[in-house]
Amino acid sequence: MDGMDTADPTAPLDQLRASLPADVVETRPDSMEAFRRDWSRDAGAGMPLAVVRPRDAGEVQATVRWAAEHRVPVVPRGAGSGLSGGASAVGGGLVLSLDRMRAIDVDVATQVAYVEPGALNAEVKAAAAEQGLWYAPDPASYAISSIGGNVATNAGGLCCVKYGVTADYVLGMDVVLADGRLVTLGGPRIKDVAGLSLVQLFVGSEGMLGVITRVVLRLQPPPPTPATLVATFPTTRSAADAVVAIRSATRPSMLELMDAASVNAVEDHRAMGLDRSAGALLIGRSDAPGAARADEVALMEKACAEAGAVEVFVTEDADEGEMFAEARRAAFPAIETRGSVMLEDVGVPVPLLPDLLTAIADVAERHDLEIPTVAHAGDGNTHPIVVFDAADPASVERAHAAFAEVMAAAIALGGTITGEHGVGRAKKAALPDQLGEDVMDLNRRVKAALDPANILNPGAVL
Missing domain, CATH: 3.30.465.10 (Uridine Diphospho-n-acetylenolpyruvylglucosamine Reductase; domain 3)
Incomplete structure (x- = not known):
């Protein structure tokens, strides 16, 4: 479902303005620029006809009714932190930004x-x-x-x-x-x-x-204060082997992995005391109640040691533990400082995590690219980040090839092209390879049933 069936770029915006408060519809190009792309920085984002910033559901209804009447595309947008081009503006359409609806x-x-x-x-x-x-x-x-x-x-x-x-x-x-x-x-x-x-x-x-x-x-009651485990490993695969062993025995409240490239990117960007010499870093947490917490941490320590951990550190101090979690959260902005990036979000069943990480490393070597990788390792969800030089056409070409090959590797292992970022526009070409034609057809039928004119986020996902 690429694009609109029809669209009228000269549709009467005055009618839309008349149905909404004066400051809701924005048409100045300089003001609309900030709403054209999400964090994926999609180079193919169009210039919208207008940006609409409603304050309540009634104003959203008025906007969508106008768009339906005039067959104008509508791209809903939140905070713009998406990573797959799902909120890229469509030329001649509306960006419907919901940032003012905060109750x-x-x-x-x-x-x-x-x-x-x-x-x-x-x-x-x-x-x-x-x-x-x-x-x-x-x-x-x-x-x-x-x-x-x-x-x-x-x-x-x-x-x-x-x-x-x-x-x-x-x-x-x-x-x-x-x-x-x-x-x-x-x-x-x-x-x-x-x-x-x-x-x-x-x-x-x-x-x-x-x-x-x-x-x-x-909502739910807050969990107990967690204990945090930090383990360093000689290789990414040995850290992934530890993850498989841990998840075979228990379900910790956090199990995050950073490879050597992502650890060093974070330290270059903001010194946080991470071990630059580590082949990989594993951050685990247990918030099990009472004595069960110590038992779970001991189990994780044992699994790390048996997988070849160089060092294992455990802290009961919540603030100290949060510092390591913050280092993991800092990975994306840190890696972005190393060049232009393409952000992946591929996942596999946990037992196949070591194979996926090995495949990602092979792709990086084959294309002579840096692909720092962080992972929600406990559920098999990885974020390989392809770093490239946007000013070098050869580097751009290699990056696109690597991006596609990482998704293909995940699919080959029975995994997914996206665990949590969405398909958006960046990954839609690979979606049929994962779902197959029959399931793609079901997706298209649902879309057509709810949006027969294809005005809602056309060009995304399907």
């Missing part, structure tokens, strides 16, 4: 939060914490990514190995459909099997099926 309402008794899509993940965490509750999903970008974007891509994060991904916390949502209707799906109920599971259909749909205007998020 958060915590219901303590029901242990849910009613959240508008522009609220940041960190803001939801803070609002829940004020009431003695916890919102678990924690993508590395939690401080800058929005809940709407998290839901649209089914974002994961550092603690998802034990606590799950965004989909596990979405109980309901309000969605504006492609014809402008506002529907409410699900709600603040733990169990509800009335009708098809439409809530989960919209989680991870990347703005193709509707515009999410409110989400009902499940």
Whole structure:
């Protein structure tokens, strides 16, 4: 489903402006520039007809109704922290930025939060914490990514190995459909099997099926303070072998891997005391209650030692442990300073993680490129980051080839081209290789049923 069936770039914007408050529709090119791309920095992003920044669901409805009437593409946008080009502007279309819709309402008794899509993940965490509750999903970008974007891509994060991904916390949502209707799906109920599971259909749909205007998020009591384990290894594969052993025996609350290139990128960018000589770094956490925490940490220590760890360090100090987690979160911005980047998000079943990391290293060597890799290792989700010189056509060509080969390697191992970033526009060419034609057809049928005119994020995913 590439692009629109038809589109009218001269559609009467005055009608749209008249239906919305004066400051909602922006058409100045200099002001729209900041809304054209997400963090993938898609070179193919178009120049929109306008950027619309509504403050409530009614204004979203008015915008989508106008777009449907005039067959104008609509690209929903959150905080712009996406990594796969899912929020790249379409030329002559609208960018529907939900950044002004930030309300958060915590219901303590029901242990849910009613959240508008522009609220940041960190803001939801803070609002829940004020009431003695916890919102678990924690993508590395939690401080800058929005809940709407998290839901649209089914974002994961550092603690998802034990606590799950965004989909596990979405109980309901309000969605504006492609014809402008506002529907409410699900709600603040733990169990509800009335009708098809439409809530989960919209989680991870990347703005193709509707515009999410409110989400009902499940909260829970905060976990115990964790103990943190940090282990260094001579090779990436030995660290991955430790991950497989750990996950065969337990489910820690965090199990993150950084290869040598990502460790050194972080230290170059911001000295954090990481061991530059390590072939790989593994950061594990246990928040098991009582004596079980010490048992789980001991199990992780044993697995690391048996896999060939050079050093294993354990701390019970929460602040010290958080420093290592922060080093892991710093990897993306640190690696970006090394050149232009293409960000991967491939995953495999945990037992095949060593093979995937070996395949990524082979791709890097074959194409003479640096591909620093960090991973939510505990659930087999890796982030290889292809670094290249955008001013060198040969380097660009090698980077595109490497990007495709990393996805192909994951598919060959029975894995996925995206664990949590979404397909967007950057990975759509590889999607049929993973899903196959029959499943692609099912995806296209769902899209056509909910958006027959193909106005919602055309050109993304399918």
